[in-house]
Amino acid sequence: MLIKRRNFMKSMGLGAAALGLGQTSSLANISNQTKVPRKKPNVIIVFADQLRKHAVGCYGNDFVRTPNIDALAANGMRFDHGISNCPTCVAARSNLLSGQYARTCAGSRLNEVVSHIGRDDRKKFKDPTLAEEFKKLGYKTAQVGKWHIDTRPSLLGFDESMIVGRIFTKGNFWKNEGQSYDVDGFTADHEIDAVNNFIKENKDEPFFMYYNITSPHMPILDVPYQYSHMYNPSEVPLRQNVWKNGKLPYNEYWFHIYLWLHGWGIDYKPTTAKIPPGFSLRDVAALYYGSVTWVDDLLGSMMNTLKQNGLENDTIIIFSADHGDQLGSHHLWNKARLYEESINIPMIYSCPGRIKKDVNTTQTATLIDVMPTLLSLCGADIPQSVHGQDLTPILKGEKTTLDRDYAFVETSYGKIGIRTPTHLYGASLDKDDREIENIRYKFFDIENDPYEKNNMVNTSAQKGVADELRDKLIAWEKNTPRLEGVKYDPFFYRDNNF
Template sequence: MQKPNVILCMCDQLRAHSVGCYGDRVVQTPRIDRLAEQGARFETAVTNNPVCTPARSILLSGQYSRTCTGMVGNMHADRPSRSRSRLVSPTLAEMFRQNGYRTALIGKWHIDPDPALIGFDSAVYPRVEHRYFGQTYFDDPAKEGFVVGEFGPEFEAKRLSAFLSGCGNEPFFLFYSISQPHPPIGPGNLPEKYDRMYAPDKVPIRPNAPLRSDRSQDREWFKIYTIWDYWWRVRWRKQEPKPGDALPPDFDLRHLTAWYYGAVTCVDDQVGRLMDMLREHGLIENTLVVFTSDHGDNLGSHGRFNKDVLLEESIRIPLIFWWPARIKAQVNTRQIAQLIDVMPTLLDLCALPAPDGRDGRSLAALLDGGRAELPCNVAYIETGSYQVGIRTLTHLYGMGFDPQSREITNDRLCFFDLKQDPLQQHNLAATAGQAQMDDELRQRLRQWHEHTPWLNTNLFSCGPGWK
């Protein structure tokens, strides 16, 4: 039997709520929607850590971030290290390479260590500076980076085409990592057509997102989302803002959301181009494609921006498996799918063994339509803001922990009935409501936190920047 090619396509900071096939009727995502229509889409898919570095490490390791990296926050070194103190267990790329696959990374990395150390035969990736024009790229761990003047995804598409054309009959595993819709967004950060694609007065604002254009804190976040180096200059280095940092007086959450939607459609265009290339190179029939995101985006919900908290906007992500030859077209509404499940699922679909010590479980048995859910149908989540949570199909329970001792400091941080309160506007932790469910979830989460091992490295992030 011919080995299938595997493409793991991940974008950055795309919440499920802002994708067409997940219910948004304004955003234009026809290519992603087509993948979902022809493949298996999980209605309730969550990241196990809504922060870039840990989420991506979880994806490639099948382990919780504390176990595979020893930390729960981001890393911001200038480039990945050449020593392997994290991701010490076999990764997804290593498992494919050991079984005769050519392995490659194209696009955003934001993981430590260097991709060459954890199973990638080739890699081209940008420095984590979130600058999409004039970006520095690396393609050789022994050499300095080089600056690319054009829009980053255009450069990456050329490398993608070259990779696919050179594969021949050799099976491959490709981690295709799209940087958008992670900020910066708006004029000067994406091609102009995306800036003008959506009218601010036409985009939907989630009911739990207050419109507060007069709040200085919100306007600071608007600048962080739209000015690529504002975080580094003003928030981290404490430099004085520049005159060009000012936003129009009427700029509000609707304007920001319109630009976010433009960035989402930019992602959709990259997905469409990927699928077109597979057809052009005669690879479409025997290629398994997975589309997902590392985490979501609060985008003003609950007055919060960015990610990194136990909110649905942070943790809910798209997750689609596409392989018509093997996977039945379906929408699964009964299983909580997790980022941590992707590694064992892909290995299972390709009839390859999973290494010992994985925390995720294979979803392969659900993809042919024979089963709807697995036993113990819950997800565990940890965040860079030192929160842990348990997500069931109907509830979310959260606790806070101390970053030094790792002891639980608040075992009633939040408790939401998501069936009755999907917008998380009524925190039951402050009430005596649903006492039996409250007690059950609290005990299960505490047990998970106390028994899930940490890799023996520094808990803290290594520098400034986006969490």
């Protein structure tokens, strides 16, 4: 059944203020019904970079070792359909901290930033952020690791920050937006030390910490030896959609980037500028998985510190990522594609006694949902500007599915899509980012075609489903506002290969 027009605004979940309306958002009503009367819990977001769902043990990967992520999931709610609303670093992080779509909070769907630290103004992020809302609740707020947002942390509600610049060896940081300083060893070690120290020093007061782990983002060769040599390339399983005509993808340019970030103007000199003979996607995948296990060990260190300080049962933890990685699927690399490998990310909420232990397979859980959900769990009202929805009824076991069980996605290449628990429908925008140029870009039955090999968009297959998703996507595109008052490039245009 096609969605009825009078129910559109409610089903989209867009905040009334964001659309210039004067009505009360249903999100605030949900929030008021689910306030937690107990002591304020601590909140930690552990945010990996470029970690796709398919590379984690609890999501069905029985090759990679991720015992700490798996344990976190076993003690909380794991969403099978965790979706990045914009699978690019800056845009996705903007989604997370604003609860809004990237076009609204930051305008650009690119990695557009003025510096590592960010802008000195609020021309972007005009509405309250997650950190600002936690400060109102009396929380101490801190950011550690990768920032990659186009406004300074201090302007978005963070009391403390430690932003990484160069990664991983020969790295540098900015502490509280001061002068840059260099560090010895791996930047990830410096970050986890800061995270653990913050927990110890603030165990007696409520805190909100935004902990960003740069791995498994490239360079995946610049990692500790134990991880770069952890997995045997000949044993690495590959996704079924990496082959074309029986051949694996090979791209020396991208292999250089994966290994060393070579060619992107990064001040990092690899030990060799040549891809060794016989090097293949399997070698890249083995290194990627090694970086994933590095992420898992860093999470384990943080979890151990929480336990040692008696905070493991009074801290809400979200483990997720900004986006995934194509890693050769569909012969594509990196991120930002309207494909499962880019948009489907881990999404785990955990807190004993507050969040039910379960696996949800019927609800999409997105980055813009994090802000309203955390605020609701902590007993706060949700700003009217938020586009995401409160997942608390699911986390508490009261429901398994909300009225809006689908997610909207926008990408760096001018593509937009709607992802349900079973399907993905996509369209493309014109170069001015104002109108839909092609409403029949792609349509996949994810449930029966998980590797997205059969694009049904130009067929009559499942026409009723396709028509309903198309209409929802058109309505969302028409009614979701874009940032005004600042010049930005919305996305790359045009690359027909993507």
